[in-house]
Amino acid sequence: MAQQAQPLAKMALQEEELPRGVQALHAGPISFEDLSHPLNSENTLPVVHQFLEAYQISFLGEKIHGGHYLYRYEDPKQAEEQATRLVAYISQEAQRLQPVRIDDGSALPGQRVKGQAFRFTDPETGGVFYWFIGVKERTLMMLLVVGLPNEETRTTFELLKKYVQSR
Numbered sequence: 001m002a003q004q005a006q007p008l009a010k011m012a013l014q015e016e017e018l019p020r021g022v023q024a025l026h027a028g029p030i031s032f033e034d035l036s037h038p039l040n041s042e043n044t045l046p047v048v049h050q051f052l053e054a055y056q057i058s059f060l061g062e063k064i065h066g067g068h069y070l071y072r073y074e075d076p077k078q079a080e081e082q083a084t085r086l087v088a089y090i091s092q093e094a095q096r097l098q099p100v101r102i103d104d105g106s107a108l109p110g111q112r113v114k115g116q117a118f119r120f121t122d123p124e125t126g127g128v129f130y131w132f133i134g135v136k137e138r139t140l141m142m143l144l145v146v147g148l149p150n151e152e153t154r155t156t157f158e159l160l161k162k163y164v165q166s167r
Contacts, residue, residue: 005072005137005138005139008029008053008054008055008070008072008139009027009028009055011055011070011136011139011141011167012027012055012056012057012068012070013057013059013068013143013160013163013164015027015057017160017163018059018061018160019061019156019159019160021061021062022059022060022061022064022156023059023060023061024057024058024059025058025059025060026056026057026058027056027057027058028055028056029053029054029055030054030055030056030069032050032051036056036058037056037067037069038069038142038144039051039054039069039071039082045086045089046085046086046089047082048078048081048082048085049073049074049078049081049082051071051072051073051082051140052072052073052074053071054069054070054071054072055069056068061156063147063152063153064145064146064147064152064153065145065146065147066130066143066144066145066146066160067143067144068141068142068143068144068160068164069141069142069143069144070140070141070142071139071140071141071142072138072139072140073138073139074138075138076135076137076138078138079135079137079138079139080135082140083133083134083135083140086133086142087116087133090118090131100118100119100120101116101117101118102117102118102119102130112136112165112166112167113134113135113136113141113164113165113166113167114134115132115133115134115141115165116132116133116134117130117131117132117133117157117161118130118131118133121149126148126149127146127147127148127149128147128148128149128153129145129146130143130144130145130146130153130157131143131144132157132161132164132165134164134165136167141164141167143157143160143161143164145157145160
């Protein structure tokens with residue numbers, strides 16, 4: 001008998017894992033048409049496979065904001081293909097935001113979610129965007145942290161990425 005997949009709500013960042021001064025704005029299931037997540041029907045990010053279910057937790061602090069997005073697919077191959085397509089898009093087509101790969105995808109001890117991390121700098125605003133794109137079994141996980149180009153934004157991203165990768 002096949003093992004039941006872990007609920008996306010349990011795989012998502014939990015409110016108590018958010019740093020002090022950062023609070024959850026929304027946590028719950030999302031649909032393809034919901035415009036509050038990266039793989040929505042209106043976004044420019046490439047969608048190679050339609051997800052079966054999705055969940056997000058969005059958060060806001062005084063100096064940062066972002067979200068953790070989880071997408072469950074039919075099988076691990078679809079999740080991997082979607083992640084590969086997103087990484088290719090980020091690496092090649094988002095050049096205006098000056099992407100820098102900051103994590104090559106190798107998992108450290110205790111990390112269950114392998115993936116890649118990127119930092120973008122918006123030349124118009126000077127703000128930074130940190131993205132983590134990873135896969136666990138048939139679930140694609142994306143973490144976004146947006147803020148000022150400072151140590152606080154970077155350490156917040158690294159902390160949340162550590163939680164995401166330990167799922």
